[in-house]
Amino acid sequence: MNVTFKFLLSLVVSVFCLSLSSCELLQPVGNINIKPIALLGEGRGKASLSSHGGVRITAYVTGWVKAPAKILIDQSYPNLPGKLQNAKWVPSIAYAIHHPEYGVVIMDAGLQKGECDYGLRPFYWVPCRNDAGTDLVSQLIRSKVAGEDIIHIIPSHFHGDHISGLGALLAYSDADVLLTQASLDELSSPLRAFSGVPSKMIRKDMKVSVIDSKMLEDPILGPSFDVFSDGSLLLFATPGHSAGHLSALVKTNKNQFLLSFDASHIKENIQLGIPSGASSSPEQARDSLQKLRAIMERFDGVKIIYGHEPSQWACVNQSIDLDILPATC
Numbered sequence: 093m094n095v096t097f098k099f100l101l102s103l104v105v106s107v108f109c110l111s112l113s114s115c116e117l118l119q120p121v122g123n124i125n126i127k128p129i130a131l132l133g134e135g136r137g138k139a140s141l142s143s144h145g146g147v148r149i150t151a152y153v154t155g156w157v158k159a160p161a162k163i164l165i166d167q168s169y170p171n172l173p174g175k176l177q178n179a180k181w182v183p184s185i186a187y188a189i190h191h192p193e194y195g196v197v198i199m200d201a202g203l204q205k206g207e208c209d210y211g212l213r214p215f216y217w218v219p220c221r222n223d224a225g226t227d228l229v230s231q232l233i234r235s236k237v238a239g240e241d242i243i244h245i246i247p248s249h250f251h252g253d254h255i256s257g258l259g260a261l262l263a264y265s266d267a268d269v270l271l272t273q274a275s276l277d278e279l280s281s282p283l284r285a286f287s288g289v290p291s292k293m294i295r296k297d298m299k300v301s302v303i304d305s306k307m308l309e310d311p312i313l314g315p316s317f318d319v320f321s322d323g324s325l326l327l328f329a330t331p332g333h334s335a336g337h338l339s340a341l342v343k344t345n346k347n348q349f350l351l352s353f354d355a356s357h358i359k360e361n362i363q364l365g366i367p368s369g370a371s372s373s374p375e376q377a378r379d380s381l382q383k384l385r386a387i388m389e390r391f392d393g394v395k396i397i398y399g400h401e402p403s404q405w406a407c408v409n410q411s412i413d414l415d416i417l418p419a420t421c
């Protein structure tokens with residue numbers, strides 16, 4: 093969207109909102125307390141991948157959302173298979189990454205407990221379904237991950253299916269939220285609703301650290317941030333679906349995982365080279381898909397976990413250690 097169009101859109105919606113009793117667009121996101129980023133391992137013994145062998149990842153299926161076809165894959169490409177032209181129920185996943193020395197990092201917060209439909213009527217609306225006890229905090233409690241065990245919360249981006257449970261997670265844990273400057277800009281913008289950021293899912297004080305100044309340029313990953321300073325969890329920029337979007341490369345004892353998040357919603361994004369039809373920048377979204385492909389070629393045996401590929405989760409009830417996630421059900 094160009095600036096003039098955004099301004100006009102903002103004006104029209106603000107007038108529209110003022111005519112309603114409440115409007116999400118006009119609600120503040122809460123206090124954002126920005127603190128400098130500190131690297132783990134600074135000032136004390138640094139963890140070493142050779143001594144601990146890798147992290148452990150638990151994936152939590154927090155519920156399912158009905159995603160329009162155009163969100164999953166750009167519908168303007170010719171000859172799209174028919175099965176990609178319909179809305180799909182897709183899982184909303186959150187991850188706990190357990191480091192043997194430092195604690196737990198949470199990536200994405202999944203769907204909140206109870207009623208979880210969300211959106212900005214009349215512009216968009218996302219139906220969802222969940223079961224009692226499938227929200228992230230309930231599952232963390234059952235997994236015996238205490239709030240104080242969590243050292244960082246890292247949303248891949250701030251769309252509703254990734255941060256619906258963030259408010260509850262921030263109430264459960266005092267951990268810093270790590271993000272990119274581009275995500276912080278999206279979150280702070282009065283036009284955030286048009287970038288798919290639902291204000292009411294945050295509206296809580298957050299301690300935020302921006303990782304950009306500590307990102308190093310990697311020939312394949314591009315700008316990347318080594319969360320544990322030992323190579324076991326690398327975040328890297330995959331803009332396009334949202335401007336500040338992050339994907340991750342994770343090493344466990346047994347495997348290396350590429351968590352694409354929404355840089356590739358479903359397997360066909362990568363297989364066909366077609367990104368989401370909902371993007372902050374279609375060019376960047378295509379470049380990010382290329383980057384994911386290059387990583388898969390470079391890191392032999394790396395297993396990709398897509399943002400919302402239903403077939404990867406068809407036989408997972410609620411949670412699973414990624415090392416034992418079956419390739420097919």
Ligand SMILES: [Zn+2]
Binds near residue numbers: 400
């Ligand atoms: Zn998503």
